[in-house]
Amino acid sequence: MSENRRLRVLSIAHPAVSRDVGRRRYYPLATRDDLDVHLVVPATWHQFGRTTTADPPDDPGVTVHVMPIRLPKAGPMGWYLHFYPGLRKLIRRLDPDVIHLWEEPWSVVALQACLLKGRAALVMEVDQNILKTLPPPFESIRRHVLRNTAHVLSRSPDATAVVRARGYTGPVSPIGYGVDLDTFRPAAEPRRSGTSALRLGYVGRLVEEKGLDDALDAMTRARADITLSILGEGPYEPRLRERIAALGLTERVDMRGWASPAEVARFMHGLDALILLTRTTKAVREQFGRVIxxxxxxxxxxxxxxxGAIPDVIGDGGWVVPESDPATLATTLDSIAGAPPERAEKSAGGRGNVLARFTYDAVAQALATSWIAAAAETNSREKSHKNGSSGKTTVSHSYAGNE
Known part of the structure; x- marks a missing residue:
């Protein structure tokens, strides 16, 4: 790479099909004059029974390439079979220094990028946090991609353990999800504590693994006056409604469908606490919990x-209870209901947790640091090979990704 050329990065990320979900984290990069960032997103995306059309490609801080994909929802692995027919041509035209994938290393698009990357350093951003042997050919794809990866951005220690177990030996940096602070901000007039029932809320998919049954059972055990508002949709909704009726909680639990981010924020403003009671199964372990x-x-x-990652993400901004333990949850709810000062303390702790770890600026910094480190390491290896040296250059501690 020329000394005076900006580092050119090609980021491939299906979550960035939407600005609200994944694209805004690139915006802080607009202030940097050392990076030339290009983002590839699918023209349409299928997930959880919904189809999303890509937002227009006029975002600050990144040049967005909206491209069609093949095999968007084919086979048992669903969207992980997708790939971009036009990716080879784009890579040849851009000649990137770094290719970053916000995709799992066993996905077909990760293999595609690995095979086409040329001189570029490969950076993988991983979420999968359950170690299991994948069916052919996905296990072979994962091992091949990880052998050719220069840097891993990991959502959790469990996700790091998975890639380590599958042969990755390079540097790893932590990365969280960013929050839109303009949308998700404290209410102008905070809800008064202690003047009515303790109001709990849940936002997300309605599936059995999310532990909403445990919340309902805890409400029947608790002495305090507690209500629950549920915002979301999913296959477990009919069973959940039956359970609510069977427990006599119809007057204390309300449900509504999906909402926009702004509507979700207004929903949260009316809560005393949010719940996320995910249960670990062979197929499920909470990878992050963006709603936290x-x-x-x-x-x-x-x-x-x-x-999974729930306790670490919560930090000082809440309470952690054992999985599938409605009795302990009921005791915790009674304690919380009678302690408005503690709720205020946890509220302040949570806001501080976000500002310290989960802003878009923090995520953008983690991205940029990993890209720069990967490019430097790859360039050093190439120079060593050209000079006949087999030694491996060590990445400096400044690239550890903990800034």
């Missing part, structure tokens, strides 16, 4: 289970 940081950004503390 959205609630905390609104000044709402979170009651979470011990599943």
């Amino acid at each position: 940081v959205e609630a905390q950004s609104c000044g709402v503390p979170v009651i979470g289970s011990t599943c």
Whole structure:
């Protein structure tokens, strides 16, 4: 790479099909004069029974390439079979220094990028946090991609353990999800504590693994006056409604469908605490829990289970209870209901947690640091090979990704 050329990065990320979900984290990069960032997103995306059309490609900080994909929802692995027919031509035209994938290393698009990357350093951003042997050919794809990866951005220690177990030996940096602070911000007039029932809320998919049954059972056990508002949709909704009726909670639990981010923020403003009680199964372990940081950004503390990354993400902004333990949850709810000062303390802790770890600026910094480190390491290896040296250059501590 020329000394005076900006580092050119090609980021491939299906979550960035939408600005609200994944594209805004690139915006802080607009202030940097050392990076030339290009983003590839699918023209349409299929997930959880919904189809999303890509937002227009006029975003600050990044040049967006909206491209068609093949095999968008084919086979048992769903969207992980997708790839971009036009990717080879784009890579040849851009000649990137770094190719970054916000995709799992066993996905077909990761293999495609690995085979086409040329001189570029490969950076993988991983979420998968359950170690299991994948069916052919996905296990072979994962091992091949990880052998050719220069840097990993990991959502959690469990996700790091998975790539390590599958042969990756290079540097790893932590990365969280960013929060739109303009949308998810404290209410202008905070909800008065202690003047009515303790109001709990849930936002997300309605599936059995999310532990909403445990919340309902805890409400029947608790002495305090507690209500629950549920915002979301999913296959477990009919069973959940039956359970609510069977427990006599119809007057204390309300449900509504999906909402826009702004509507979600307004929903959260009416809560005393958000719940995320995910249960660990062979197929499910909470990878992050984006709704945790959205609630905390609104000044709402979170009651979470011990599943996966939930305790680490909550930090000082809430309470952690054992999975599948409605009795302990009921005791916790009674304690919280009678302690408005504690709720205020957790609210402040949650907001501080977000500002310190989960802003878009923090995520953009983690991205940029990993890209620069990967390019430097790859360039050093190439120079060593040209000079006949087999030694490996060590990445400096400044690239550890903990800034």
